[in-house]
Amino acid sequence: MQFEEKNREKRQVIIMPDFSYNVTLGRIISEFKLEELNYVPGSHDIEIKTADINRPGLQLAGFYEYFGSDRIQLIGMAEMAYLASLSYEKRYESLKAFFSHSFPCLIIARGKEPFPEMVELATEYGIPLLRTNEETSRFASYLILYLNVELAPRITMHGVLVEVYGEGVLMIGESGVGKSETALELVKRGHRLVADDVVEIRKVSNRTLVGSSPDIIRHFIEIRGVGIIDVKNLYGVGAVKMTENINLVVHMELWDTNKQYDRLGINDEYTEILGLKIPSLTIPVRPGRNLAIIIEVAAMNHRQKKMGYNAAKVLNERVMREIERNSMRNINSD
Numbered sequence: 001m002q003f004e005e006k007n008r009e010k011r012q013v014i015i016m017p018d019f020s021y022n023v024t025l026g027r028i029i030s031e032f033k034l035e036e037l038n039y040v041p042g043s044h045d046i047e048i049k050t051a052d053i054n055r056p057g058l059q060l061a062g063f064y065e066y067f068g069s070d071r072i073q074l075i076g077m078a079e080m081a082y083l084a085s086l087s088y089e090k091r092y093e094s095l096k097a098f099f100s101h102s103f104p105c106l107i108i109a110r111g112k113e114p115f116p117e118m119v120e121l122a123t124e125y126g127i128p129l130l131r132t133n134e135e136t137s138r139f140a141s142y143l144i145l146y147l148n149v150e151l152a153p154r155i156t157m158h159g160v161l162v163e164v165y166g167e168g169v170l171m172i173g174e175s176g177v178g179k180s181e182t183a184l185e186l187v188k189r190g191h192r193l194v195a196d197d198v199v200e201i202r203k204v205s206n207r208t209l210v211g212s213s214p215d216i217i218r219h220f221i222e223i224r225g226v227g228i229i230d231v232k233n234l235y236g237v238g239a240v241k242m243t244e245n246i247n248l249v250v251h252m253e254l255w256d257t258n259k260q261y262d263r264l265g266i267n268d269e270y271t272e273i274l275g276l277k278i279p280s281l282t283i284p285v286r287p288g289r290n291l292a293i294i295i296e297v298a299a300m301n302h303r304q305k306k307m308g309y310n311a312a313k314v315l316n317e318r319v320m321r322e323i324e325r326n327s328m329r330n331i332n333s334d
Helices: 025-032 077-085 088-099 116-124 136-150 179-188 231-235 291-306 311-333
Strands: 072-075 106-108 129-131 154-164 167-173 192-203 209-212 220-223 227-230 243-245 248-254 269-273 276-285
Touching (some): 025 136, 072 136, 088 116, 154 243, 154 291, 167 179, 167 291, 179 192, 179 220, 179 231, 192 220, 192 243, 227 231, 248 291
Parallel strands (some): 072 106, 106 129, 248 276
Antiparallel strands (some): 154 167, 192 209, 220 227, 269 276
């Protein structure tokens, strides 16, 4: 006799992602409060399509092989010191060769003053010249992190995303199964709503999915029979959240008497979203089941599993030890 379940099949969500990812230079200028040092018509509409940035030290020295001209160019103290060490003629020649390679923009860090010929050539070749007072490495880290989020692969899913005890719980299932009602009950119990009905999911790294709500429906919940509810105005800013990592997927479905549901939780089930496997549960819905409490317990249990404790496995080990002791007693009695 063994106290365990059969392996559960991985549930896979198949949704076609939107592959057109870009962010305009205008949004970057606004987000990081960059100073514009020259005027280039249409510069705010320039599209950035890669999260990588380039420190053009080698290029300023004349090496352009493997030059990423589609990247934002960032120069700091080292590059400015190198340019300052050159004569005017050599510096002009170096900058002219550099700006002749079309790239989205050039950002000067540490608030350094640009050379007059740098401003002249950037304007001549239509390259926006920007400046920040941040340290070069720190600004590069902030910018890459921002671009990784903005340019991340993404999909849109029908579901509800809530934060429960610090865990991002994505509830999915057919329309009318009770996802929004469960989310509303969770909000009343002190948890936070991220998105209702439509969840935008971004793959910001090889291990992390971040969910958010479209701007047009952010903080709203639709409750059949009641209508639209503004959660932020009704329950306060503490009841909502802009984004949340997705740590657990809960598939809600109407109770099927012919289906065998998980009663032990020994084996893990996963849902695949954008190539990442996210731990998941299937919760059957029927009158009398308090779904909000079940979601709370599921979130806490998932958090406990991440900390190394699995109640189902502990119980399984106890039962197996008891079976082994009973077997030994029977052998000794014989």
